[in-house]
Amino acid sequence: MPIALEDSRFARFALRCSHFAERWFPDSYVFAALAVVVVALAATAVGGAPMATAAAFGDGFWSLIPFTMQMAFVVIGGYVVASSPPAARLIEGLARVPGNGRSAVAWVALISMLASLLNWGLSLVFGGLLVRALARREELRMDYRAAGAAAYLGLGAVWALGLSSSAAQLQANPASLPPSILSITGVIPFTQTIFLWQSGVLLLALVVVSLAIAYATAPGAATAKDARACGVNPAFSLPKLAPRERPGEWLEYSPVLTLILVALAGAWLAREFASKPAIAAISGLNTYNFLFLMLGALLHWRPRSFLDAVARAVPTTTGVLIQFPLYGSIAAIMTTVKGGDGQTVAHHISTFFVQIASHDTYALLMGIYSAVLGFFIPSGGGKWIIEAPYVMQVANDLRYHLGWAVQIYNAAEALPNLINPFYMLPLLGVLGLKARELIGFSFVQLLVHAPLVLVLLWLLGGTLTYLAPVTP
Template identity: 60%
Template sequence: MPTDVSTAAVTGKSLNDQQDTGESQGGLARLAYGFTQWAEKWFPDAFVFVILTTLVVTIADLAIGAAPLEIASGFGSGFWSLIPFTLQMAMVAITGYVVASSPPCTRLIAKLASVPASGPQAVAWVAFVSMGASYLNWALSLVLGGLLVRALARRVDLHMDYRAASAAAYLGLGSTWALGLSSSAAMLQANPLSLPKSISDISGVIPLSDTIFLWQSVVLYFALMIMSILVFYFAAPRGRHVKTAADMGVDVTSELTTDQKPTRPGDWFEFTPVLPILIVLLAVGYFWSQFAEKGLLATVSSLNNYNFFFLMLGLLLHRNIRSFLVAVSKAVPTATGVLIQFPFYGAIAAMLTHVVGSDGVSISHHLSALFVSIANGDTFPVVIGIYSAVLGFLVPSGGGKWIIEAPYVLQAAQDMQAHMGWAVQVYNAAEALPNLINPFWMLPLLGIVKLQARDIVGFTFTQLLFSAPVVMFLLWFFAQTLSP
């Protein structure tokens, strides 16, 4: 396929340079594609790993001498312990989708699509928008990024690689989301009403000022963003290596949102903007009172307030009840994994912390002792980071996995007198890394761009090769600047 002239002009490379660049990057892409083929053949659904983890913890409890009935009791009593948090995380996904698919956001996406002047620039631009949106809401970044990719694909002058751009739309969830306002672990630790007793007994409440609002965390976020944009700009295929949406068999002429009109008098209530505006005015009054009583930081630290804001914003942006409800119906499937898996995570957490062996000690205490024995104040961030990244590939859920890990990670941090808030951020930054190659959270995005995981994993795997060492180094480096 010939290279677009504007692409060559903007990038300052000749056609041969562009083709050589594509060839030099093909080795990594082929390696990642081979990994994806293996994963698609042998890797089961993420829910299987939840079941396997439950059984492994059961066996571990038996190994330390716990009574079978006590294990079963811990499983049952912990199963519904995360109901508030489960609903909160489901609403994060739903409200993010609703906002991104609203008509004003659709118009914003059209404006954003007019910015880049070449295919590689378009890929880098998608990465920037996705990671920027992820700081506010991880689901928003997926949907906004996916819709932006479709809008850019309609610009034939860009000659943009559709696979690379779709992979760039995933970077918000694959690199930076856990360092932002929708961080499951940080939000959980900052909300006493959502915090399980098994965790609060160890750490107590950890405010956002000690996690995502640490200057070290903010610098880490921007460092990852800059590096990711550069990686994707240079990794974007050029010249004959480009595969457009048409090449991938994807129709980008249709949109997810459609205009509807009333067909009967009774539809007036569903289509009038008056009712949404009145409800939003009530929400504005609520937030005004919250700001006056608790201040800005305490108000935004509440996960309920966070979801409430995005829900009201979605209602306002859709302007009528019918459009809002259509968006909600399309958004609900994005929360399927959260709804079915989080109860099992609650059960696993209880089995780790409340079930004790013959020596009167739980598995979480054994694990924290293990971390203390193999790590010290200097190596703790790297040890925990590597562990969280590896486990994150098996249990692809930031919030649910934190429920499992928090008891022994925070206990180990306390025993070594490490900064408790930075321990949360170590988890956050490292936990996002396996998302780059795990297809579980790709599903909402893939549904929008109409691709399969194997189409984009080659590019996200390339990003992982750069991100992993940088993240581990910065986690270690910034830990030296913090005191308990």
């Protein structure tokens, strides 16, 4: 286990965690399969029928297929765009900014977190591609694993505190709110959630602390493990476009079809952005993926070049395609299998926390609850629909600020992402790494983030007064 004295104490600790994770942390598929076993046993323990558990496993297996395909296209679209000459030049320009390996890791962390405030999918793809570009600068002696973990900080630290927050977006749009939530919370505008000054303080604290940890835990030149040492060739495989051999291939080598498709896409996008706020439009994964694919087609110019880029990208989506269905099963078992008292595992967990909560402890207990449940049911905010009715009812009963209750959910939901490979899979596809190679570094972030987030949620929540529901 090579650890140099020139590395900081934090870097030496991170390397020990990394070596432990690489040795003992299972493949992300095994991790997901074990989680299925754990929640199945929990459902049985509360009195759920074995056949009901099996039924939920099968029924839930395909429940995330639309989201699975969306995440696969996040990877494909990112690869297609990045493998085009114009985008490659932009990424290369950004990759020339850092002057050494440690600052390169911090630079990736900053770009990832800023991008995630606009769109978490963008942070995954762009951060991963930036890491690959930096890895091509051999003089940096950058640790490829640490940089990969830094690229994941957008999802593991701040994404839900920005415009990517599905919970905040949902609460601000009455037309999207289910009646079961609207009757309890009313409409909560952004000014009472992500635009609170308390949210700004929390966001700034997380960005600064995350950057400091990323820099401090990055191994020095002597111990840095570069991309090739990780078995990854950081260069994009961009073979020269083969010449046209037969008349029937003319359209494959002509930009005519590309230009027609892009024109149609441009008209649709113009309508989308004209009918809703720009951030709301781009935050939808379908719109985001559509934009990236059409942009990739335009940048590649010829259909043949575009199709070759897609073919190179597809193998990197393997983990997403085979593992996300297991997470769908986990969510189904936890939320649909009823025990002897007619309640689900998710309900038992939530009831435990809400029964012991008071106005003073609400932030701490709800933060812990959201983080624990988020570990088994990773969500880009979708599980807010499940949790909001009882979580927000408790906030009302305790006369707690409803907007800050949303932010408690947002900040705490990101914590388990740091060690849960669910959202890491598209990034791993871009980087060509396994989850175990990033977990050691992101675990150090979690050790600091967890107490910091919980304490700040508690302290900042104390500066707010009750926000009564406002219905449209």
